[in-house]
Amino acid sequence: MRQQESILEFRRARYLKLALLACIGAIALYAAHDPGPIYAKRYGGTWVGYTLGGLGAFLILWLMLLGVRKRRYGTSVGTLHGWTSSHVYLGLSLLVVVTLHSGFEFGWNIHTAAYALMIVVIASGIFGVYAYLHYPTLVTQNLGGETLESTLLKIADLDRRCRRLALDLPDEANAIVMRSTRSSTREARIGGSLWRRLAGDTVVCPTRAACQALMKIGAGYVGHQASVNGQLLSAMTRKSTLIDRIRRDLRYRALLDVWLYAHVPLSFALLAALIAHVVSVFYFW
Amino acid sequence: MELLVTRHDTEDGAAREQRLPGSVFQLGRGSQCEIHLPDARVALTHARLTLGASGATIEAVEQRFVHNDREVSGAQLAAGDTLEIGPYFLKVDVASSGAVLAIAVRLSSRVSTRASSNALFRVLTRAPRLSKRRLSYLAFFGTLLVTLLAPIASDLLDRQQLPLAEPLAAGAVQAWNPGELLRSHLTFAHECRACHKVAFQRVPDTACNACHSSVREHVASSKMAGSTAFTLSETRCAQCHRDHKGKLAEAHSDQLCAQCHARIEEAASRAVVQKVSDFGKDHPQFRLWRVGPRDPQGHLAERSNLKFNHTLHLDPGGVRDPNSRRRTVLACGDCHEAEDGGARIAPVSMERHCSSCHALTFEPQVTKRQVPHAALDEVERSLREFYARLVIGDVPAGATPPRDLPRLRPGVAPSPEERREAMRIADERARRAVRELVQTRAVCSTCHYVERKGQGERTSWTIAPVALTSAWMPAANFRHDKHAAQTCITCHDVRASRRAEDVAMPDIARCRQCHAGAQGAPGKVASECAACHRFHGGTNTWH
Numbered sequence: 001m002r003q004q005e006s007i008l009e010f011r012r013a014r015y016l017k018l019a020l021l022a023c024i025g026a027i028a029l030y031a032a033h034d035p036g037p038i039y040a041k042r043y044g045g046t047w048v049g050y051t052l053g054g055l056g057a058f059l060i061l062w063l064m065l066l067g068v069r070k071r072r073y074g075t076s077v078g079t080l081h082g083w084t085s086s087h088v089y090l091g092l093s094l095l096v097v098v099t100l101h102s103g104f105e106f107g108w109n110i111h112t113a114a115y116a117l118m119i120v121v122i123a124s125g126i127f128g129v130y131a132y133l134h135y136p137t138l139v140t141q142n143l144g145g146e147t148l149e150s151t152l153l154k155i156a157d158l159d160r161r162c163r164r165l166a167l168d169l170p171d172e173a174n175a176i177v178m179r180s181t182r183s184s185t186r187e188a189r190i191g192g193s194l195w196r197r198l199a200g201d202t203v204v205c206p207t208r209a210a211c212q213a214l215m216k217i218g219a220g221y222v223g224h225q226a227s228v229n230g231q232l233l234s235a236m237t238r239k240s241t242l243i244d245r246i247r248r249d250l251r252y253r254a255l256l257d258v259w260l261y262a263h264v265p266l267s268f269a270l271l272a273a274l275i276a277h278v279v280s281v282f283y284f285w
Numbered sequence: 286m287e288l289l290v291t292r293h294d295t296e297d298g299a300a301r302e303q304r305l306p307g308s309v310f311q312l313g314r315g316s317q318c319e320i321h322l323p324d325a326r327v328a329l330t331h332a333r334l335t336l337g338a339s340g341a342t343i344e345a346v347e348q349r350f351v352h353n354d355r356e357v358s359g360a361q362l363a364a365g366d367t368l369e370i371g372p373y374f375l376k377v378d379v380a381s382s383g384a385v386l387a388i389a390v391r392l393s394s395r396v397s398t399r400a401s402s403n404a405l406f407r408v409l410t411r412a413p414r415l416s417k418r419r420l421s422y423l424a425f426f427g428t429l430l431v432t433l434l435a436p437i438a439s440d441l442l443d444r445q446q447l448p449l450a451e452p453l454a455a456g457a458v459q460a461w462n463p464g465e466l467l468r469s470h471l472t473f474a475h476e477c478r479a480c481h482k483v484a485f486q487r488v489p490d491t492a493c494n495a496c497h498s499s500v501r502e503h504v505a506s507s508k509m510a511g512s513t514a515f516t517l518s519e520t521r522c523a524q525c526h527r528d529h530k531g532k533l534a535e536a537h538s539d540q541l542c543a544q545c546h547a548r549i550e551e552a553a554s555r556a557v558v559q560k561v562s563d564f565g566k567d568h569p570q571f572r573l574w575r576v577g578p579r580d581p582q583g584h585l586a587e588r589s590n591l592k593f594n595h596t597l598h599l600d601p602g603g604v605r606d607p608n609s610r611r612r613t614v615l616a617c618g619d620c621h622e623a624e625d626g627g628a629r630i631a632p633v634s635m636e637r638h639c640s641s642c643h644a645l646t647f648e649p650q651v652t653k654r655q656v657p658h659a660a661l662d663e664v665e666r667s668l669r670e671f672y673a674r675l676v677i678g679d680v681p682a683g684a685t686p687p688r689d690l691p692r693l694r695p696g697v698a699p700s701p702e703e704r705r706e707a708m709r710i711a712d713e714r715a716r717r718a719v720r721e722l723v724q725t726r727a728v729c730s731t732c733h734y735v736e737r738k739g740q741g742e743r744t745s746w747t748i749a750p751v752a753l754t755s756a757w758m759p760a761a762n763f764r765h766d767k768h769a770a771q772t773c774i775t776c777h778d779v780r781a782s783r784r785a786e787d788v789a790m791p792d793i794a795r796c797r798q799c800h801a802g803a804q805g806a807p808g809k810v811a812s813e814c815a816a817c818h819r820f821h822g823g824t825n826t827w828h
Contacts, residue, residue: 036540039529078710110460117428123743150325157326157372160349169681177701269428276432280461283437284481285488 006133010085019089022059023096026052030100042279043103044111052101055265057093060118060274063091064267094118110280114273121270124263129258135252142248151242158239165232169225173217177232180210198258200251201244211236286336287382290320294373294392304384310334311346312370315499320390326371334362336385341377343368362386369393437460444478464529480528493522501822504553512553514545539563539803542814564812565802570793573757585788590749592732595779595787607642617773627766632755635732645728647718652684660748661719661729668715675709690714720744757790761817 033048035041045047066087070080098118106112143151151179159181166177196203211233218229288305295301313330322331328347335342343352344359351369352360359730360366368375378387436457443454455475466474473479480492492502496542502509506516525541539562545552547562555792576585598604598620603612620638624631633639635658645655647668654671656664675686678695691710693699699707722728723746729735734749774780776791805811 043530045527105464107462107464109462111463113432113460145329148324153324153326153372169540231355243538261415261417261420264417265424268421269424272425272428273432275429277435279433281463283440283484284458284477285462285486 005081007081007085007088008133010058010082013085013089014084015086015089019088019093022055022093024089026055026097026100041103043105044101049101049103052097052261054099056101057274057278059090059094059097060270063087066272067264075089088125088129091122095122110273111277114270114277117266117270117273121267122262124259125204126257128263131256135256139252139284142245142252144191148246151246155239155246158235158242162232162235162239165228165235168228169221169232173214173232176210176213176217177236179249180206180236190285194254194258197247197250197254199247203247205240205243207236207240207243229269288334288336288383289380291378291387291389294390306397308336310336312343313347314371320388322370322373322390324371324373327373329372341386377517425555432460438727440477440484450694462529465531466528468532470528488523490517492523493526497522503751503820503822508555509553510555512545512556513551513555533559538814542818542820559812563802563804564800564814564816565797565804565806565809568793571758571761571790573788573790574759576754576757576788585790586786587788588749589753589785590734591785592734593785595782597783599780607644615822617777621773623713627769628764630765632753639732643728643731645722647722648687650685651687652681654681656722657719661723661748664722665715665719668709669720669767672714672718673707673711676710714743719746761818762819 005011023230029048029051030042033042033046035043035046035048043049069075069077069083098115102111102115106115146154162177162181166174169177214229214233214236218226218233221229286307286308286738288307288310289301290305292301305319310333311330312318312320312322312327312332312334314321314323314325315329316323318330330346331348332343332345332350335344336633341362342359343350343362345357349356349358351357353366357587362377364377364379366377368377372393374391374393376389376391378385378389384531400673436454439454439457443451444469458477461477462474471478480488480490482489500517501683502516504512509516536660542718543562545556547560547567548558549558549560573585576587598615599617601614605612620633621630622637627802635643640658645658646653647656650759652671655668657667671681671684672690675684675690675692677693677699680686691706693707723730724737724744725734729746729748733751735748736749738745738747768776776795777789779787779789782789785806798808800812800816801809803811803813
């Protein structure tokens with residue numbers, strides 16, 4: 001595998017060419033097809049319709065095999081890189097092949113439902129491609145030279161430092177620091193549910209709130225207390241920055257993962273709808 | 286110069302001394318650093334310590350550090366100072382035994398341990414409770430149940446005629462319906478089995494014939510020899526008639542007709558019809574039923590054996606009514622009445638349309654009665670009965686017996702001789718009346734062609750049989766009611782017609798003034814073949 005190529009550029013976009021070939025072939029077939037004198041209308045029941053439908057069904061089954069292939073670490077049937085590349089391009093070609101198969105006939109039935117499912121699966125897949133190409137870079141940029149673990153250790157250190165510094169301040173300020181440092185280690189404040197992770201650094205942050213409160217209270221301090229408060233604020237701000245960095249990190253990781261919760265289950269729903277579509281057409285032939 | 290470093294962060298906890306020569310020392314987690322602080326919280330090269338003539342200084346390289354509890358980026362070091370870099374706690378001591386500076390390195394007890402942060406890490410990135418695999422199973426089997434298993438199950442139950450199965454099947458199977466049915470099929474739209482008799486088998490013709498039993502061949506199979514056409518038994522109804530294509534979709538297509546009719550001489554060498562592919566561009570001139578070839582002047586003539594003058598009857602000044610002596614202006618509809626809901630025009634009837642003016646009276650001074658509009662022998666028979674009644678004195682109301690008519694005495698039963706004489710007189714008077722009608726007054730020949738045979742008493746007359754054309758173009762499914770917006774003379778201009786032989790049927794050019802072919806044309810009605818013709822034959826407006 002050539003590390004430098006993205007999945008879109010795999011082997012000089014070999015599968016892009018294949019997918020374009022499939023699309024152009026499908027369009028040419030559709031355009032050249034004379035649906036005959038009975039109904040001057042193209043639809044899935046003509047021989048061209050069956051051909052395009054068969055191709056579409058084959059492509060869907062093929063695309064779903066990626067889920068099998070990526071779990072086969074020992075196999076040498078192509079590289080996973082290549083499989084993913086073909087998954088992306090051939091998946092996009094379905095938009096053309098299956099739309100032409102439908103002959104633009106839509107209705108409130110399982111046939112159109114299967115089509116709609118396919119569109120949603122492809123749309124989530126398009127987001128997936130964007131996520132895979134976009135977020136890993138952001139993850140690296142966000143953490144800089146650090147790792148998630150080292151950042152967490154630093155936050156814990158800062159917490160201890162803040163608590164120690166706050167001991168020199170009046171009860172009021174001390175309480176604010178105690179509250180904010182205690183909560184920062186609680187799971188719910190960083191990460192947590194999927195929605196919290198997706199929210200990233202836009203959540204209500206107790207550390208940020210504590211900083212603002214300290215700034216207000218600290219304006220009245222003089223001498224040693226003012227100097228300690230200054231150090232405390234510096235530490236709290238650093239901590240706040242680190243926490244936001246982790247939240248962003250978790251958000252990027254969540255975005256890399258969340259689309260699969262639509263893509264995978266809906267593609268299985270699509271598989272079921274596809275089976276129902278094919279069986280129903282021939283059940284009442 | 287030399288730096289003395291005492292490490293207290295060793296594995297076994299025993300203090301270990303290092304003497305480091307030089308004047309510049311790096312602190313960091315990288316192994317190239319002289320003061321190696323292996324921890325993730327320490328930067329690769331965190332700070333730099335410099336020994337100089339004026340003492341020791343430390344400045345940050347990559348990250349700031351804590352000096353005497355203050356976060357700084359550089360500091361002058363003195364004995365007793367403390368430094369915190371990550372988890373490391375460095376204490377500056379008085380130099381001894383030749384070293385410029387002594388530093389004790391400890392792992393701070395005040396910072397988090399790795400173990401506790403690992404727990405935090407696990408909590409933060411724990412896997413969501415939602416499993417993609419479980420969701421996928423749910424989505425697959427849920428969809429399969431709703432879209433496939435439920436409709437099949439309800440259809441099977443429906444065939445067992447179980448209670449509740451029917452509405453269930455209707456709902457479930459409806460989801461399979463790929464498109465709207467034809468309007469006429471909507472009554473059994475929920476009964477898929479009405480047409481789809483057997484699962485996984487195509488719709489059989491028997492399903493269609495259950496209702497459409499009278500469908501006829503396009504061409505009688507006896508005439509089909511030598512043509513490329515096929516009989517109904519050689520194809521399926523659904524080959525042409527595909528349903529679920531919308532309420533109005535029917536198998537009407539000019540292309541379909543043109544497949545054979547555009548090259549009819551190849552498709553059916555014995556066909557009587559001519560080549561046609563499109564009404565607007567490629568359709569032969571209309572051929573009229575029972576009308577012979579055109580005369581040398583190019584006129585068609587209908588041999589109806591009637592006489593009629595349209596010009597006279599349609600005189601804008603009106604025609605004189607012989608009874609009222611008033612003039613009446615006639616319109617087309619006075620004689621040509623609509624029938625069949627206006628689709629067709631009924632044949633003209635003597636009794637209804639002519640007799641109010643053209644009375645068949647005889648001996649007007651005797652009676653106002655008329656002879657029946659019938660064959661001459663029937664006319665004579667009814668006259669004979671009339672005169673016989675006069676002779677025997679049974680005078681019908683309104684009749685005045687002629688003075689010269691011998692009559693029997695009323696109230697006395699006639700003798701056989703008297704009866705025979707009465708019949709002879711009636712016969713003679715009847716013959717005389719017929720002769721007067723046909724010959725003297727020429728009442729019949731006003732409209733009919735009358736042929737005379739014989740002389741004197743033996744004279745007989747024959748009225749040429751009337752052959753009116755009721756369907757001029759029986760193959761066309763023309764409806765007058767759909768053309769009610771037009772006047773009669775738009776298509777049938779008889780204003781200058783003085784003879785019954787004149788044909789006033791429109792030619793194709795007249796129709797094309799409003800009708801274009803299937804593709805349509807600006808300002809014209811798009812008319813495909815099926816607008817006028819029926820594929821399966823069968824009844825149309827005209828037969």
